[in-house]
Amino acid sequence: MSRSITLTLKIWRQTGPEAPGRFETHRIGPISTDLSFLEMLDVLNEELTLAGKTPVAFDHDCREGICGMCGAVVNGEPHGPQPATTLCQLHLRHFKDRQTIVIEPFRARAFPIVRDLVVDRTSLDAILISGGYISVNTGGAPEANSIPVPAARAEQALDAAQCIGCGACVAACPNAAAMLFAAAKVSHLALLPQGEPERTSRVRTMVAAMDGAGFGNCTNVGACAAACPKQISLANIARLNREFLRAALAPEDGG
Numbered sequence: 198m199s200r201s202i203t204l205t206l207k208i209w210r211q212t213g214p215e216a217p218g219r220f221e222t223h224r225i226g227p228i229s230t231d232l233s234f235l236e237m238l239d240v241l242n243e244e245l246t247l248a249g250k251t252p253v254a255f256d257h258d259c260r261e262g263i264c265g266m267c268g269a270v271v272n273g274e275p276h277g278p279q280p281a282t283t284l285c286q287l288h289l290r291h292f293k294d295r296q297t298i299v300i301e302p303f304r305a306r307a308f309p310i311v312r313d314l315v316v317d318r319t320s321l322d323a324i325l326i327s328g329g330y331i332s333v334n335t336g337g338a339p340e341a342n343s344i345p346v347p348a349a350r351a352e353q354a355l356d357a358a359q360c361i362g363c364g365a366c367v368a369a370c371p372n373a374a375a376m377l378f379a380a381a382k383v384s385h386l387a388l389l390p391q392g393e394p395e396r397t398s399r400v401r402t403m404v405a406a407m408d409g410a411g412f413g414n415c416t417n418v419g420a421c422a423a424a425c426p427k428q429i430s431l432a433n434i435a436r437l438n439r440e441f442l443r444a445a446l447a448p449e450d451g452g
């Protein structure tokens with residue numbers, strides 16, 4: 198049921214990557230709990246703009262939970278308190294009247310702050326570019342029943358392919374590791390016949406790109422999977438480790 202609430206927002210403000218940051222406090226409301234978290238920030242920004250102040254910079258695009266652009270740490274949790282929910286899909290009905298909400302950017306060495314809540318996540322792109330592709334020409338869509346992929350395997354691949362590259366796993370990890378992201382990308386292609394030609398080189402290059410981009414090492418804490426809005430499973434990290442071991446034992450020019 199729709200209600201109106203008043204909130205105190207403590208928002209991280211930082212004018213640039215090297216500038217010192219600080220929390221800024223704003224009261225907002227009464228505001229409808231039907232609004233999404235990002236719509237609340239829109240309302241705040243309108244108020245700031247009308248008052249001649251600088252609006253809060255935050256990332257967003259689809260606002261439908263599919264593009265991976267949005268993201269901030271809300272009361273200590275990447276994407277906020279609702280499991281399996283991106284920040285753009287989080288609604289104010291999950292907050293209490295007069296609650297204080299602390300909003301910070303994703304913090305990781307590999308994600309330098311651009312401004313306020315916006316961080317540079319091109320380090321994830323570097324991992325993807327290094328091996329997240331296939332070279333085979335898959336042609337037109339074949340008749341569904343002729344695709345030689347067991348249903349269970351196809352399901353696992355599609356589950357891994359749900360990763361939207363938001364980076365919440367990195368922000369949640371005490372080591373700021375990108376293992377869950379890399380594991381999702383390696384898994385979804387390693388599980389399908391179309392990914393077979395680059396199977397060995399892919400895991401080598403993606404792990405090297407991950408190491409080179411300044412991410413930390415995975416120590417199996419599991420905070421990544423708990424924070425992931427797409428519920429990417431830790432089983433993918435186990436698969437990445439198996440794929441990496443397989444590649445390490447393969448000849449140097451193994452595909």
Ligand code: SF4
Binds near residue numbers: 381
């Ligand atoms: S694994 Fe989950 S948290 Fe990490 S980038 Fe992909 S969707 Fe986001």
Ligand code: FES
Binds near residue numbers: 285361
């Ligand atoms: S804005 Fe696209 S996933 Fe949130």
